[in-house]
Amino acid sequence: MRSSYACSVGGAFAILLLGCGSGPSKSQAFEAIQSGVKEDGVCTLPVELLSHVKVQHITKAICVPKEGAGKARACINALVAAGVTHRMPDTYMFAWPDEVSSASLSDIPAYERRTRGLVYDVCVELVGDLRDGRFTCADARAEKVLKVTATDDTHADVRYQREVALRPMLTAVDAACGTVSRPPGESTVAFVKSASGWGLASAAAADGGAN
Numbered sequence: 401m402r403s404s405y406a407c408s409v410g411g412a413f414a415i416l417l418l419g420c421g422s423g424p425s426k427s428q429a430f431e432a433i434q435s436g437v438k439e440d441g442v443c444t445l446p447v448e449l450l451s452h453v454k455v456q457h458i459t460k461a462i463c464v465p466k467e468g469a470g471k472a473r474a475c476i477n478a479l480v481a482a483g484v485t486h487r488m489p490d491t492y493m494f495a496w497p498d499e500v501s502s503a504s505l506s507d508i509p510a511y512e513r514r515t516r517g518l519v520y521d522v523c524v525e526l527v528g529d530l531r532d533g534r535f536t537c538a539d540a541r542a543e544k545v546l547k548v549t550a551t552d553d554t555h556a557d558v559r560y561q562r563e564v565a566l567r568p569m570l571t572a573v574d575a576a577c578g579t580v581s582r583p584p585g586e587s588t589v590a591f592v593k594s595a596s597g598w599g600l601a602s603a604a605a606a607d608g609g610a611n
Contacts, residue, residue, distance in 0.1 A: 423556030424598040426545040441538030444581040458498040463520035478576035482569035485524040493517035538566045554593040
C-alpha cells in the first residue's frame with residue numbers, strides 16, 4: 401500500500417512518496433506538487449520594448465531616455481500605476497548615471513557629464529526580474545496532473561495543469577506595453593526515487609545539499 405509522509409532533514413523540507421512502479425501515481429505526484437512547488441504567475445514584456453530602456457546595474461534601476469522611447473515611457477508608467485515598481489526619488493535624478501559616475505574624468509570630462517534628469521525622462525526601481533522584463537501578473541496554482549512519464553526506474557517527469565488567474569491591472573499594462581507573454585497553463589517537474597520513495601527532484605537536491 402502506497403502512502404506519503406513529510407520529513408525534515410537539516411532544515412530542508414521534502415515530500416517523499418512511498419511506492420514502486422513506473423513513477424509516482426497521479427494523486428501522489430499532485431500532493432507533492434501542491435506541497436513542494438512554489439507556483440509563479442509571471443508575465444514577460446515584449447523584447448523590442450526592453451531595447452529602449454537603460455538598466456542602471458549599480459544603483460538597481462531602469463531608466464527611459466528622453467528621446468525616442470515614447471512606447472517604453474508609457475509602459476514603465478503603466479507598471480508604476482499597477483504597483484509593479486516605483487519611481488526613483490528626485491535626488492536620484494539629480495545624480496550622474498551609473499556609467500558616468502563610475503568613469504574617470506579622463507574618460508568623461510566634467511563638462512560632458514549630465515545628470516540622470518537631463519538624460520532620462522523617468523527611472524524606476526529594478527525589482528525582482530524586471531531587468532529581464534519579467535513581473536508578477538497573475539496568481540497560479542496546480543490544478544491537476546496530466547501525465548506521468550518514467551524515464552527510467554528512478555526518474556520520472558510529471559506534467560500538470562495550472563489554474564492561472566490574471567490580475568486586473570494586466571489590461572492597462574497590455575494597452576501601454578503591447579501584449580505581454582502570459583504565464584504558462586502547464587508545467588513539468590522532475591521526480592526521483594530514493595530509498596524513501598518518490599519525491600520532487602528539487603527537494604531531493606535541497607536535502608542532499610543540506611547534508
